[in-house]
Every structure is written in structure tokens, then in C-alpha cells.
Amino acid sequence: MTDDLTALPPLADLIDVLTLRELGTAHISVTGIEGQDAASSIGATSARVFEGRSQKMPHGRVFGGQVLAQCVMAAGLTVRDVVGDGPRPIHSLHGYFMRPGDDTLPIRFAVEEMRDGASFSTRRVHAIQKGAPIMSMTCSFQERAGGLDHQDPMPEVPGPDELRSLSDVFGGIDHPGAKHIAESRPIEQRHVEGSVFLDAGTERVAEQHVWMRAIGELPDDQLLHSAVLAYASDYTLLEPILRRHGVVWTDPRLRAASLDHSMWFHRDVDISDWVLYAQQSPSAISGRGLGIGQMFAQDGRLVATTAQEGMIRLKES
Incomplete structure (x- = not known):
């Protein structure tokens, strides 16, 4: 340090x-x-x-x-x-x-x-x-070790070059939260369906896809790459719950917090390159929502699977 x-x-x-x-x-x-x-x-x-x-x-x-x-x-x-x-x-x-x-x-x-x-x-x-x-x-x-080897196929979605990054979306907005997203995050993110910070979109679906990568080269250390992948996995995994119910992060009623997090690392990853984070939510109940994610390297390899339950409450005014 x-x-x-x-x-x-x-x-x-x-x-x-x-x-x-x-x-x-x-x-x-x-x-x-x-x-x-x-x-x-x-x-x-x-x-x-x-x-x-x-x-x-x-x-x-x-x-x-x-x-x-x-x-x-x-x-x-x-x-x-x-x-x-x-x-x-x-x-x-x-x-x-x-x-x-x-x-x-x-x-x-x-x-x-x-x-x-x-x-x-x-x-x-x-x-x-x-x-x-x-x-x-x-x-x-x-x-x-060697052994049986199979994986789910990578979803067919637009590539990162066709999408705007969050830094582009929030750049120039004079607000502490917007400045942090645009200037201070070490991970670049590009939402296929658009971010849910300001607009949850018109479709009430409990799934989304986010391209992400570190904003520079990392040392050749797989432990560090796995740690950064875990870091990035926590950004957006609860968003399919919000999208399903038409709620945005800036909704003043929203009270959200991560409760637990599980992650399985399947194959080596270089988080300096693009990773597709395919996410969906099978359930929300009792003020909690569950997010499930799959992470694919740009060449189609499934590198990790995630699960997170979060507290998702809408405070009545």
C-alpha cells in the first residue's frame, strides 16, 4: 500500500x-x-x-x-x-x-x-x-486438473464497440455520484439494454447484459485478475430486479444493500479484456431479491458464475 x-x-x-x-x-x-x-x-x-x-x-x-x-x-x-x-x-x-x-x-x-x-x-x-x-x-x-468439460453458450448480444460506456453517459454531469461513475471507477461498463440509473426502460424484464473490463492493463497475476473480477461482479447484479419492476437507482424510495455473494471461477480470465456479464433475477420476495450472473470472455469462454441476494425495499412516502 x-x-x-x-x-x-x-x-x-x-x-x-x-x-x-x-x-x-x-x-x-x-x-x-x-x-x-x-x-x-x-x-x-x-x-x-x-x-x-x-x-x-x-x-x-x-x-x-x-x-x-x-x-x-x-x-x-x-x-x-x-x-x-x-x-x-x-x-x-x-x-x-x-x-x-x-x-x-x-x-x-x-x-x-x-x-x-x-x-x-x-x-x-x-x-x-x-x-x-x-x-x-x-x-x-x-x-x-483434467476432467469433463462443458459450458453454456455465450448469449448473442451487441458487442461493446456498439454501446456507450457509463463514463460517456454521466460525463459532464455536475453531481458527486455522476462524477464518481464517470471519473473514479476502475471498471468500464457498457449496458446492452441501457443502465438503470435514470431510466429502467419500457420492458419489465428481469434480465440484462453488461460488458465490462478494467480501464487499463493489469499485472499477469491470476489471483489479482480473479479479485478484480469479484470486485466488478458486485456493481450490477441486483439491477435485473430493478429493471423487472421499473425502478431506477436514483428513486428516492429505494433502499438497497447486498446481503450475500457467491461466485464460482471456472476458467482463467483477463479482466483487462472485455467480459460479458449476463444477469437475471429468478425471484424477489419479502424485501429481498436474487440475482444470478454468468461471465463470458469475449472469445465465448464461460469464466465465472455469480449469485447475490440483496435487500431491495421501496420506502413508502
Whole structure:
């Protein structure tokens, strides 16, 4: 992490946020259980602790995708130490957002090394701020191996060169939120059906397609690319719910927040190139909505699948 953050462009800023500093090891103690090795009875005796800074947001709360990505990095750094037949890239994560984060403070990540098997490694990560967890995640890593291979086909939609980016849509608008979208985001996004920030469109359908990529070249590090993909996955996955009901992000009645997030990484990805994010929502009920997504590289490879449930409430005036 760097101390001079005044002039970092958006992608360099994100890379800095994902460059975690290892602080040491926290030892877990257990009381009320007989035996000298009581901590081992709950599956962990220690946790490696990392720290990363937070990105400034217009609303003052930490962006959920940032915490997702930092948890991936923290867990992945501990897996790099595992001796095996080759690297172990992440293949799945399951996380719960528990509290809003403060974007003026750093976040600490306690990684419990749950198991290192012959080909799989499992980690549990707690993102902690102000002495309380803001996110808890389990994730798994696997050495590459042969096996059965199939995938869904990539949807046929207009390519990114035919669409306007969000920076084009919001550029020149004198509003803090618009300026952030146009100038500060490290991920470029182009909606096939148009964004739902100001206009949900006329079709009430619970699906959409978004092209996205990092706004520059990333180092050749698959852990970093996977972390940035997780970061980007949190931007738009709840939007099919809004589109289905004709609601826009700027609706003053809207109260929305991510509750949980799951992601399966199928194939290597270069997020510096275009990725198509195909999204749909099978259900919304009881103030919650579910979004499901598939991510395709521009050559048609299915690189990841996502799922997120969010709180979606419309406050009555």
C-alpha cells in the first residue's frame, strides 16, 4: 500500500487497495471447554492477519465489491505458501455482508487456514473494522486438473464497440455520484439494454447484459485478475430486479444493500479484456431479491458464475 494517494488513477488506486500488508498472526483461544488444545476443537488455532485501505465513495460506505476482492487477495496470499504440484487458483467463494464499512478507515482481514489437502485448500476470512466483522467469507482453491468439460453458450448480444460506456453517459454531469461513475471507477461498463440509473426502460424484464473490463492493463497475476473480477461482479447484479419492476437507482424510495455473494471461477480470465456479464433475477420476495450472473470472455469462454441476494425495499412516502 502506498501513502501518496492524491494522484493515483482509478485502476492504480484499485491495485493499491488490493495490495495488502501482512501484520502477523492472531492466536485463537477458547474458554469453557476442557483440554489444553481447546481451540483445535473448533477447527482453528490461529489466523494470519492482513490489512488494506478503503476506497473513498460518495456515500461514505465501503463498496461491497472492494471487500470481496480484498478477502480473495488475503485468502489467496496464504494459499501461495502451499507446496503442491502447481498453483491453486480460487474456484469458489461464499460471503455474507454483515455491516456497512467506513471508507475512511482501513480493514483488517483474519484468514483461518482451514485445510490444505492433496489438491484443494479451504480458507475462512473475516473482514474486520472497528472491532467487528463487516464481512465473513469461506473460499476454496484447487490445483488445475483434467476432467469433463462443458459450458453454456455465450448469449448473442451487441458487442461493446456498439454501446456507450457509463463514463460517456454521466460525463459532464455536475453531481458527486455522476462524477464518481464517470471519473473514479476502475471498471468500464457498457449496458446492452441501457443502465438503470435514470431510466429502467419500457420492458419489465428481469434480465440484462453488461460488458465490462478494467480501464487499463493489469499485472499477469491470476489471483489479482480473479479479485478484480469479484470486485466488478458486485456493481450490477441486483439491477435485473430493478429493471423487472421499473425502478431506477436514483428513486428516492429505494433502499438497497447486498446481503450475500457467491461466485464460482471456472476458467482463467483477463479482466483487462472485455467480459460479458449476463444477469437475471429468478425471484424477489419479502424485501429481498436474487440475482444470478454468468461471465463470458469475449472469445465465448464461460469464466465465472455469480449469485447475490440483496435487500431491495421501496420506502413508502
